[in-house]
Amino acid sequence: MSQGAWVLVVALVAATAFGLYRAARDGRFRGTHHVKGADVTEAEGQEPVSVLADSDLDHVLGERATLLQFSSAFCAPCRVTRRVLTDVAATVPGVEHVEVDAEHHLELVRRLGVLRTPTTLILDAAGREVSRAAGAPSRDVVLTTLARVIA
Template identity: 65%
Template sequence: MGETDPGTERRLDETDLGAELGERATLVQFSTAFCQPCRATRRTLADVAAMVDGVVHVEVDAEERLALVRRLGIVRTPTVLVLDAGGRIVTRASGAPRRADVIAALGRAV
C-alpha cells in the first residue's frame, strides 16, 4: 500500500483529525460524499481496525477539512494515511486499498 511519506516528520494529532489516535496506529481515510471507492475503503479499513488491537479508523470529510487537505497535498479520494502511535505519517496511498496491503502498511507503523 502506497508510498512512505517524504515528510517523515509530518505528524497529525487529535486536533487535526477531530478524533483520538489509536494506541498503536491510526488509519486515516479522506473521503467525499459521492466517492464510490470511499465506501469500499471504509469497510476495508474498519474491518482491519477491528482485527488489530490498538488500531482505529478515522474518516475525514475532505470537503469539510479543506485546510488540512491542502496542507497534506491530498488531490483525490479516497486517500489513506497510516499513522504510528505518535501520529507520524508512515504510509500514504490513493485509491481503494486491498486488505493485505493495509495490514502490511500497519506492520510498518506498529
C-alpha cells in the first residue's frame, strides 16, 4: 500500500472518530461554565447574581427557569433549537425562552464562554446557570433537564 493510501485511511478513520464523538455530545446538557462575577453566594448575605446582570436582557427571566439560546443568522440548527425551546416554554408554566443573537451580544458571549451556536443555557429563577448544551437538543432532553431544575 502506498504512503498516500495510508494517509487517506488515517484521515478517514480520524474523521469518522471525530464525527461519532461529536454526535454523542451534541445537544446534551452537561455541567456549567464559571461566569466571572456570578459566584456570589447566598451564604455571604447577598442575592445571587444573574448571568444576565449588566446586560439588556436582565429583565426577561422566567418565574421558574429561563431557556437562554445563543444563535446566529445563518445557523440551521439554531432554527430547530428555537422551535424546540419555544415549544417547551409554551408547555411548561413559568419558563421563558430567550433567544440572543450572538453577533450582537459579543460581550455577553465572551463572559459566558459560548464557543458555538446554538448553545442553550438553562437558568434557574435567579438567573444562575444550571446547565448548558452545545448543539441542537431534543425536546425530551430539554424537558428532562428542566424537570431537575424546577424540582
